[in-house]
Amino acid sequence: MSRSPRPATWTALTFAAVGALALSACTSPASGETGAGDEELTVLLISSHEGASQWLKDEYEKKTGVSINPVIVPYDEIGAKLSLDQQSGANTIDVAAPWYVSIGDLAADGSIQDLSEWIESDDEIDTEDFIPDIYDPYTLVAGKRYGLPFDGDTHVLFYNKEILERNGFTEPPATWDEYVAQAKAITENESANGVYGAAVFGQKSPLILGASFANRLAGFGGEFVGADGKPSINSPEAIAAAESLRDISEHALPTPAETAFGEGNAAWFNGKVAFIENWTDLGVGSQDPNTGSLVADKWGVVTLPVGDASVESRASLVAGFTWVIAGNTDKTELAKDFIKWASSSEVNEALLTSLPPTGIDPNRVSSLESDSYGEQYPELQEVNRATLSGALAWPTGENAGQAAQVLVDELAKYLAGDGTAKETLDRVQSEWEELLG
Amino acid sequence: MLSLLVLGAFPLLFIIAAALSESSLGRPFQEWVGADNITRAIADTDVVASLVRSSVYAAGVTVVSVTLGVAVAVALHRTVGAGSVVRTLLLLPLITPPVVVGIVWKLIFNPSGGLLDTVTRFFGYSGPPLSLLSSTDWALPAIAIADVWEWTPLVTLLVFAALLGMDPEVREAAALDGAHGIRLFAHVTLPAIRGVIGAVFFIRLVIAFKAFDLIVLMTSGGPGQSTTTPSYLIYQAALQQFDVGRAAAITLLFALVVTLVTIPVAVITRRLQQ
Numbered sequence: 001m002s003r004s005p006r007p008a009t010w011t012a013l014t015f016a017a018v019g020a021l022a023l024s025a026c027t028s029p030a031s032g033e034t035g036a037g038d039e040e041l042t043v044l045l046i047s048s049h050e051g052a053s054q055w056l057k058d059e060y061e062k063k064t065g066v067s068i069n070p071v072i073v074p075y076d077e078i079g080a081k082l083s084l085d086q087q088s089g090a091n092t093i094d095v096a097a098p099w100y101v102s103i104g105d106l107a108a109d110g111s112i113q114d115l116s117e118w119i120e121s122d123d124e125i126d127t128e129d130f131i132p133d134i135y136d137p138y139t140l141v142a143g144k145r146y147g148l149p150f151d152g153d154t155h156v157l158f159y160n161k162e163i164l165e166r167n168g169f170t171e172p173p174a175t176w177d178e179y180v181a182q183a184k185a186i187t188e189n190e191s192a193n194g195v196y197g198a199a200v201f202g203q204k205s206p207l208i209l210g211a212s213f214a215n216r217l218a219g220f221g222g223e224f225v226g227a228d229g230k231p232s233i234n235s236p237e238a239i240a241a242a243e244s245l246r247d248i249s250e251h252a253l254p255t256p257a258e259t260a261f262g263e264g265n266a267a268w269f270n271g272k273v274a275f276i277e278n279w280t281d282l283g284v285g286s287q288d289p290n291t292g293s294l295v296a297d298k299w300g301v302v303t304l305p306v307g308d309a310s311v312e313s314r315a316s317l318v319a320g321f322t323w324v325i326a327g328n329t330d331k332t333e334l335a336k337d338f339i340k341w342a343s344s345s346e347v348n349e350a351l352l353t354s355l356p357p358t359g360i361d362p363n364r365v366s367s368l369e370s371d372s373y374g375e376q377y378p379e380l381q382e383v384n385r386a387t388l389s390g391a392l393a394w395p396t397g398e399n400a401g402q403a404a405q406v407l408v409d410e411l412a413k414y415l416a417g418d419g420t421a422k423e424t425l426d427r428v429q430s431e432w433e434e435l436l437g
Numbered sequence: 438m439l440s441l442l443v444l445g446a447f448p449l450l451f452i453i454a455a456a457l458s459e460s461s462l463g464r465p466f467q468e469w470v471g472a473d474n475i476t477r478a479i480a481d482t483d484v485v486a487s488l489v490r491s492s493v494y495a496a497g498v499t500v501v502s503v504t505l506g507v508a509v510a511v512a513l514h515r516t517v518g519a520g521s522v523v524r525t526l527l528l529l530p531l532i533t534p535p536v537v538v539g540i541v542w543k544l545i546f547n548p549s550g551g552l553l554d555t556v557t558r559f560f561g562y563s564g565p566p567l568s569l570l571s572s573t574d575w576a577l578p579a580i581a582i583a584d585v586w587e588w589t590p591l592v593t594l595l596v597f598a599a600l601l602g603m604d605p606e607v608r609e610a611a612a613l614d615g616a617h618g619i620r621l622f623a624h625v626t627l628p629a630i631r632g633v634i635g636a637v638f639f640i641r642l643v644i645a646f647k648a649f650d651l652i653v654l655m656t657s658g659g660p661g662q663s664t665t666t667p668s669y670l671i672y673q674a675a676l677q678q679f680d681v682g683r684a685a686a687i688t689l690l691f692a693l694v695v696t697l698v699t700i701p702v703a704v705i706t707r708r709l710q711q
Contacts (some may be wrong), residue, residue, distance in 0.1 A: 402679075
């Protein structure tokens with residue numbers, strides 16, 4: 001005869017399980033490393049920059065003997081992590097590389113230092129060499145410099161040559177209408193085999209869906225903010241950009257709403273999509289056998305399509321990251337030395353071609369035009385030159401992060417079938433006028 | 438008393454103060470703005486919709502979880518002693534980290550080769566990929582399925598413990614009097630454990646209101662706003678937009694709604710226990 005467990009045992013187990021659940025709900029994430037001695041710097045970076053962080057750690061330690069403790073967080077948590085670290089008094093972070101759009105909010109909160117005087121007085125930084133369309137948006141808020149550019153990060157259009165050939169296309173699209181037409185044809189022809197016309201980043205995040213919209217806004221000749229400094233997000237160009245984004249969603253890898261970097265890049269590396277808008281460093285990864293890429297030597301890259309064939313393609317500064325120094329660090333001088341070195345031409349040039357891929361794009365004219373970059377990745381060098389003339393940047397300054405989120409929330413509703421592009425962007429315009437003035 | 442102040446009063450006062458002030462993540466309480474944050478939150482259709490959505494979601498998953506959990510607990514009780522492996526397996530969702538639960542269910546619902554897609558095609562479906570998580574109608578029910586899978590074992594565990602605590606002689610006497618099956622459950626078992634079921638319903642309801650991790654991992658609140666709950670809006674406002682004042686205002690509204698929904702449940706539970 002089998003014996004059943006005693007009620008008291010089960011009751012005890014039950015309370016133990018409930019207690020464990022309650023405790024697990026109360027635990028906080030592990031705090032980052034603490035900056036120990038004078039010869040140590042704690043550097044906060046996003047997960048996409050993990051490869052770069054290892055390179056920077058090794059090389060800086062080799063060069064100076066100073067230890068670097070990289071703290072890696074998801075891309076959408078770096079601003080909050082830095083701000084909470086400073087506001088709480090923990091002050092474990094010395095240097096960080098957040099999204100450039102968040103610089104205004106971090107500055108307003110006192111989480112980062114005003115570096116204007118130092119940058120102006122230190123000729124070795126060679127600010128003239130930074131790509132002009134990147135330098136100001138990435139570092140300047142209300143006339144003050146809060147950092148130095150780290151990762152250029154503009155999108156370009158990658159295409160799979162084999163898929164285009166199979167479907168009778170001899171050239172990649174030059175306009176967004178051609179892009180939709182080609183993607184539609186490819187999806188109709190090959191979706192039964194799991195191959196689609198395009199992977200479209202559509203997950204509801206400023207760095208994902210916001211990037212897809214910004215690419216089209218640049219191509220249709222629109223701006224986030226007009227020359228008078230006021231929002232212009234409901235312009236005819238912006239409306240055309242939103243409509244173009246909805247047009248491609250129907251023919252994209254299922255489904256754009258679920259597609260973030262991981263899903264989109266995996267489909268690209270597996271040869272399952274003909275087009276993907278991505279950062280130029282995707283080309284480095286596409287050639288790297290360690291990424292599991294099946295598209296090595298089978299891809300091409302062009303600048304982003306445009307709304308009208310008569311218009312020149314513009315780069316869109318969809319992401320982009322800036323070196324900043326934490327507001328309360330007591331290692332300011334060491335931090336300055338590190339970010340001066342990490343944003344230098346020699347470091348940027350090395351990161352562009354380093355393997356395994358570092359996820360870094362050009363931030364300086366000299367590294368963009370360097371022989372090493374041109375020899376190894378001539379196509380990437382060519383498309384990256386688009387950043388040299390009139391790139392589209394997100395609004396910066398206080399509330400810029402909130403403005404980006406408002407746009408993305410409304411776009412997500414529009415792509416889910418709620419209302420027209422004009423109604424959507426009119427709502428955004430109204431909220432932006434309040435947030436950005 | 439001190440612990441009550443620290444654990445209860447301080448966070449509440451902080452939230453109220455933040456809701457009445459202009460507060461950012463790095464600089465709380467910059468300026469008192471009265472009820473501005475609260476009135477703006479009430480006027481925000483996304484906030485109101487999320488409160489309604491969260492209430493409907495919580496009620497739905499609670500009813501399903503408690504019904505399933507009680508059924509499984511009763512079935513387990515009947516096989517007590519012979520099903521220790523089954524009982525252990527049933528606890529698996531409960532001990533699986535929520536992050537893993539979200540990732541697993543996202544993969545199951547993946548329209549490109551996910552389990553659901555594979556199974557439906559195996560049985561002859563040849564239409565476009567099933568994309569539950571990108572459907573404004575199906576995304577929330579899909580998250581609810583994962584939620585029910587994750588938390589029903591807790592209900593089972595608590596009800597099972599109550600069943601084991603019952604005096605077996607009562608059931609035996611009822612059985613001798615001819616009560617079996619549904620009649621035995623309805624007239625003997627259920628009255629004996631209804632107080633526990635009520636308490637479990639209350640706990641499950643509160644857990645369902647707090648749904649956050651599954652939403653972040655599976656849909657990021659989309660498509661559109663169709664899976665955006667107050668918890669997700671609070672996270673966005675505080676940690677992505679640095680607007681702690683708005684986050685606190687939504688928190689207060691959310692607390693009010695949760696209180697209004699849970700008070701009747703608490704009252705009914707108390708009566709059932711009596």
